[in-house]
Amino acid sequence: MFVDSLLDLPQLRTFYTLVQAGSFTACAGRLNRTQSAVSHAMAKLENQTGVTLLARRGRTLGLTEEGRRLYQACEQAFATLDAAADDLRRHQTLAKGRLRVGATLEFGSSILMKHMQPFLAANPDLEIDFTLDHELLGPLLRDDLDLIIDCLEHPLPTLKKSPLFRETYVVACAPGFRKAHRLRVPADLSSGPVLSLDKAGAWWNRFLMAVPDREQPQLDHIIAVNHIRAMIHAAIEGMGALLVPRYSVLEELQRGALVALFPAIRPTEDRFSIYQKKVKAGQEKQRLLTRYLQGLSPEEFGS
Amino acid sequence: MFVDSLLDLPQLRTFYTLVQAGSFTACAGRLNRTQSAVSHAMAKLENQTGVTLLARRGRTLGLTEEGRRLYQACEQAFATLDAAADDLRRHQTLAKGRLRVGATLEFGSSILMKHMQPFLAANPDLEIDFTLDHELLGPLLRDDLDLIIDCLEHPLPTLKKSPLFRETYVVACAPGFRKAHRLRVPADLSSGPVLSLDKAGAWWNRFLMAVPDREQPQLDHIIAVNHIRAMIHAAIEGMGALLVPRYSVLEELQRGALVALFPAIRPTEDRFSIYQKKVKAGQEKQRLLTRYLQGLSPEEFGS
DNA sequence: ATATGACATGAGCTAAATTCATGTTTGTGG
DNA sequence: CCACAAACATGAATTTAGCTCATGTCATAT
DSSP states (O other): OOOSOSSOHHHHHHHHHHHHHSSHHHHHHHTTOOHHHHHHHHHHHHHHHTSOOEEEETTEEEEOHHHHHHHHHHHHHHHHHHHHHHHHHHHOOOOOEEEEEEEOHHHIIIIIHHHHHHHHHHOTTEEEEEEEOSOOHHHHHTTSOSEEEESSOOOOTTEEEEEEEEEOEEEEEOHHHHHHHTOOSGGGGGGSOEEESSTTOGGGHHHHTTSOGGGOOOOOSEEEOSOHHHHHHHHHTTSOBEEEEGGGGHHHHHTTSSEEEOTTOOOOOEEEEEEEEHHHHTSHHHHHHHHHHHHHTTTTTOO | OOOSOSSOHHHHHHHHHHHHHSSHHHHHHHTTOOHHHHHHHHHHHHHHHTSOOEEEETTEEEEOHHHHHHHHHHHHHHHHHHHHHHHHHHHOOOOOEEEEEEEOHHHIIIIIHHHHHHHHHHOTTEEEEEEEOSOOHHHHHTTSOSEEEESSOOOOTTEEEEEEEEEOEEEEEOHHHHHHHTOOSGGGGGGSOEEESSTTOGGGHHHHTTSOGGGOOOOOSEEEOSOHHHHHHHHHTTSOBEEEEGGGGHHHHHTTSSEEEOTTOOOOOEEEEEEEEHHHHTSHHHHHHHHHHHHHTTGGGOO
16 A cells, blocks of 8 residues: 555655644645645645544644644654755855856846846856847857757757756737737637738748648638737737747736637647757756756746 | 755655665665666755765775764664554454445455455454345344445435445556457457347446447447356466456456556546445544555556 | 634645657676 | 767657645634
8 A cells, every 4th residue: 555655755755844834734834735635745745644633622733742743753754854955055065166158048038037047146257248140150169159949950969968857838818909900719819910920921830730620711812021029019009819939928928918819729739949069068057957947847937 | 955854755764775786776776766766865865954965985985974964863762762663563453343334246365355464364353254245235234144245226315325435447458359350449348249148238338338339349249258257267277358346357457367458548437436324434444454454555456 | 593714625736757759878798 | 999888868759756836624702
């Protein structure tokens, strides 16, 4: 029944916090969980051990004798582990020197800048230069850059590629625009203007290919804007619907300036990767930055 | 980035085992995981802490200075926790006295008996009587039984109900029978005999109701057998297809004496619950048995 | 009595951990 | 020196475990 360790570590941590907090609700608060989660966890712990640990006396929470002993063990064990964690943090190898980073314009100016601050703060002896451009491979090979973040494939044997995140695309528009044009399904896009990076509307192909034949819209009314940021502002003003990488409009979606359309349609994704010369990828400063960026991955990139 | 504890406890346990085992593959063996799982876990641990812990020197596994310190902390912390776990196990409150348990015939004689041994062994001072019958509520209310396990609903305010498991049904037959009658879809059942608890075939309604109209079989050739165990033996001999609770044929399915048919069809499930008088549910012996049975839950019941 | 606060419960869902299939690196024997 | 094998890494798909939501129960206060 108990395969490896008799005690389930996450549950113990919950138990430990619960005793300190004094109530399920308070414990849930500290752990950023709901009261329900704490309750489930404690029920499971008591079942797995087969021992009653908590004495629910009406509205006050007590411990059984066994619970008290377990708490003491937790106190000691977690103190040890937390000390070890602090120790690790202090001994985190710090990057130093100079690092020249390249990235695509849109990604670099939004997401990358937004997340570099903590890394810079943690590594005060590191100086970073950013170069935002579309042509990144050349400078990398010429050693004008040490590390680039790009969504193009560069399959060269001298380069080390580290996947960073998948760029997902969204169709979005201003809330008022959706209402005015009654946008419910992709076909409804025929009725209003759409914003495109190019005049011909090829920009939208990525989306159209993901739409089932039945619902294909006719994109007749195209407004070309050759700059993504400008396109976003145009969309916010209600000039039309747009298709952009989700990361570029994370903030607008959150505060409601734009609303995402047709979540069921999933356009093909691009993959952003970090590229570095293999010979230099081993350097501490490069390794640390790579690791830091990969550590962000969840939905910080909107994927 | 690290919300609660800086160190992810399950990953630490993996790290600890890895160092002891000396290799990823060996560690995976001890933890009943794959090598890949260990690799993923360690990669994540090193990323989250931002510290290199393992020195992969070719074919031998070493530790960095930080890794060594972390291992020592683990050693101490886990020793404490394991000791606490042992302590808990020793102080597990034991049931004693006499407990009269009732259960339905089929469930009691198969699954229940199969799983009671460990509980009895762990509680030598407990004497248990089993009563297997279909009429269980009366004896419970009359205090001839202390605790019953039943799939009927007994919504009485004086009773405490504890859900135990969901009884799923399967259609099955002998492998030869399936071949002989070419059973591919439910409609194929028309071509051969089916076993039923009752002569009229109402026993099969539970299944028929889950079959889409298009595929409804005509159950003309019904062989009535008024006992489930006998029905199972009949099916093994190739006398027909049967419909039974999955738990009653777990063993036969495993060793291939019977094969499950139409896994896509999901007949409605019954729920087995433990019922006890509320006034007696608080007693240690009743609580412990309830907890033990609920702890089994996974697929021990075939659901 | 009824309302209120605190925990329990179940179903459904989401996110994380695991596995599968495959690639990469390092040491070994031909 | 090259091919091979052993040990770990990686990505994608899948499974599982844990969380949340909605609701129920119970004890205490009004």
